[in-house]
Amino acid sequence: MQIQILKSKVHRAVITEANLNYVGSLTLDEDLMDAANMIEHEKIQVVNVNNGERIETYLIKGKRGSGVVCLNGPAARKGAEGDVVIIISYALMDFEAAKAYKPVVVFPKDGNTL
Template sequence: MQIEVLKSKIHRVVVTEANLQYVGSITIDEDLMDAANMIANEKVSVVNVNNGERLETYIIKGKRGSGVICMNGPAARLCAPGDVVIIISYATMDFEEAKTFEPRAIFPKEGNRL
């Protein structure tokens, strides 16, 4: 049996930009991606702490060390600069493997820094 489990989480980062005219996605500082074990084009859920919105999109690499969290395309209507969000990715794995799997969660500080 295969199940979907938490793989990675970036907990409570601040949205720095919103670009409604972009094709779509979320841009994340590459340092945050590495720390959370996330990769470009990975599917993520974004939960907005400020307004309760939830959405799914994919990751675009942002400039390393910039602290950027940019909501692109239609997602820019759901998350505004200054909003606090949680970014979550999941993995599908065998039930037995999932019992011992350890997800990676990071808790960035002010300025979305590690």
């Protein structure tokens, strides 16, 4: 049996931009992506702590060290600059292997830095 489990998350990052006039996705500082073991184009869930919105989208690499967390396209309507978000990725795994798996959790500091 295969199940979906938490693979990794960036816990309580702060939205730095919302760009409605973009195709879609979430732009994330590449340092945060690396720390959370996430890759470009990976499917993610974004949970907005301020308003309770939950969206599914995919990642785009943001400039390394910039602290960027930008909601793009329609997602830009689900959050605003300054909102706190949790960025989550999941993995499909064998049930027994999933029991031993430990997710990667990143806690950004001020400015979405490590």
